[in-house]
Amino acid sequence: MAHLFGTDGVRGVANRDLTPDLALALGRAAAQVLLGDGKEVFVGRDTRISSPMLQLALVAGMCSAGADVKLLGVVPTPAVALLTVQDGARIGAMVSASHNPVPDNGIKFFADTGTKIAGDIEAAIEARLTETITELPTGTGVGGVVIYEEGVERYVGHLLNSIKKGSLAGLKIVLDCAYGSAWAIAPRVFKVAGAEVITMNAEPDGSRINVDCGSTSLDGLARRVVEEGAHLGLAFDGDADRVLAVDEKGAAVDGDRIIAISALQMQADGELANDLVVGTVMANLGFKRHLAEHGIDVMQVPVGDKYVVEAMLAHGASLGGEQSGHIIFGKFGSTGDGILAGLQLASTLQKAGQPLSHLAGAYEMVPQVLINVRVRQREALEHAEALWDDVRSAEAALGEDGRVLLRPSGTEPLVRVMVEAVSKDDAERWAQTLATSVEKHLA
Numbered sequence: 001m002a003h004l005f006g007t008d009g010v011r012g013v014a015n016r017d018l019t020p021d022l023a024l025a026l027g028r029a030a031a032q033v034l035l036g037d038g039k040e041v042f043v044g045r046d047t048r049i050s051s052p053m054l055q056l057a058l059v060a061g062m063c064s065a066g067a068d069v070k071l072l073g074v075v076p077t078p079a080v081a082l083l084t085v086q087d088g089a090r091i092g093a094m095v096s097a098s099h100n101p102v103p104d105n106g107i108k109f110f111a112d113t114g115t116k117i118a119g120d121i122e123a124a125i126e127a128r129l130t131e132t133i134t135e136l137p138t139g140t141g142v143g144g145v146v147i148y149e150e151g152v153e154r155y156v157g158h159l160l161n162s163i164k165k166g167s168l169a170g171l172k173i174v175l176d177c178a179y180g181s182a183w184a185i186a187p188r189v190f191k192v193a194g195a196e197v198i199t200m201n202a203e204p205d206g207s208r209i210n211v212d213c214g215s216t217s218l219d220g221l222a223r224r225v226v227e228e229g230a231h232l233g234l235a236f237d238g239d240a241d242r243v244l245a246v247d248e249k250g251a252a253v254d255g256d257r258i259i260a261i262s263a264l265q266m267q268a269d270g271e272l273a274n275d276l277v278v279g280t281v282m283a284n285l286g287f288k289r290h291l292a293e294h295g296i297d298v299m300q301v302p303v304g305d306k307y308v309v310e311a312m313l314a315h316g317a318s319l320g321g322e323q324s325g326h327i328i329f330g331k332f333g334s335t336g337d338g339i340l341a342g343l344q345l346a347s348t349l350q351k352a353g354q355p356l357s358h359l360a361g362a363y364e365m366v367p368q369v370l371i372n373v374r375v376r377q378r379e380a381l382e383h384a385e386a387l388w389d390d391v392r393s394a395e396a397a398l399g400e401d402g403r404v405l406l407r408p409s410g411t412e413p414l415v416r417v418m419v420e421a422v423s424k425d426d427a428e429r430w431a432q433t434l435a436t437s438v439e440k441h442l443a
Helices: 020-034 051-064 077-086 119-129 150-160 185-192 219-228 255-268 285-293 305-315 338-352 356-360 378-383 385-401 424-442
Strands: 009-013 040-045 068-074 091-095 104-110 145-147 172-176 196-200 232-236 243-246 276-280 297-301 319-321 327-329 368-374 403-408 414-420
Touching: 020 051, 020 091, 020 104, 020 119, 040 051, 040 077, 051 068, 051 091, 051 104, 068 077, 068 150, 077 091, 077 104, 077 150, 077 338, 150 185, 150 338, 172 185, 172 219, 185 196, 185 338, 196 219, 219 232, 219 243, 232 338, 243 255, 243 338, 255 276, 255 285, 255 319, 255 327, 255 338, 255 356, 276 285, 276 305, 285 297, 297 305, 305 319, 305 327, 327 338, 338 356, 368 424, 378 403, 378 414, 378 424, 385 403, 385 424, 403 424, 414 424
Parallel strands: 040 068, 040 091, 068 145, 172 196, 172 232, 276 297, 276 319
Antiparallel strands: 009 104, 091 104, 232 243, 319 327, 368 414, 403 414
């Protein structure tokens, strides 16, 4: 059996790679591995056309193994994590492909700690899929299903409790909800927090989720922010576990910059534990240098917010995240939360009394070029020796003033080529050279 779990659960084209049959088997296997003495499970989904189909199959598998499922409906992924840990449920599960295109879908599981399941648990679930199905419970041993309407209200309350009441008064904010899980909750929360809210793509339309909108496409949000004279714009992805921003001039503010702004505010407030931030190998060198100037260390881990969380817990960090917009405030959550991170950024903007362009422009990024190359088998990257020879040539040419990173995407059939260099022309030239090499050897 091929390895199913990537950096963020199981993903693939819905009804081709990720079928209802597989979802049912995953639900049963996850329940058998994780339930233990408990029975309660929380399950949420995004707005994708295929999400109800896969959610029902997943739930059927869980119930067949004895789980009692609480259905949350359309919610952000962090809502599932929050409720799982707050109620001591054995499992949380979310049906979503996050920022991926409409045809894709995915299933990600949370442990009772509210964190994504570890690699050994993923391996145990995959192993269970290949085993002969043993005798399943019958009668009262079969799990039940209830619709848990309180879940949304509890999550909304949690978000609002993360900032002072009315602390966003006077801010005009544009929200791009990507036709996904943020569509109802994000506008509601920001309005209650006092902001003047303008919404974009705030409908539960699974046929348009992430299509030229949200955190993967900021152009429309940038135009709208400038047209409306807004203080900032926030763009969520399909399941609202990540956020990117746009400043009042329409310039993009990525996850690195949001983390840097938040780190300095938390340090000033005495809330940045150990003067430490956890980032990933994608974090820009300029970001690291900027925080170092303020006495803040940056620990780098592999891409994937679950690795960020693991490092935060292991090293006592209170802030971490990814350039792509997964941002974790340890005081408030155990996984990336786009809406919460957006609230924190807006609150910091108010405290600082400075425009977002000023806060985000506090450091210069080292020119960084990222090219995504579609390949047949991303797993073949590791053994493509001729390609790695080309990488070594690029590293030698760039010397200590540059950096090369090639990695397979954990969620799509892509190899990501990233090059940093003092000169943007050098970064672009070497990134394109290596992208061509990837195409030659792997595409």
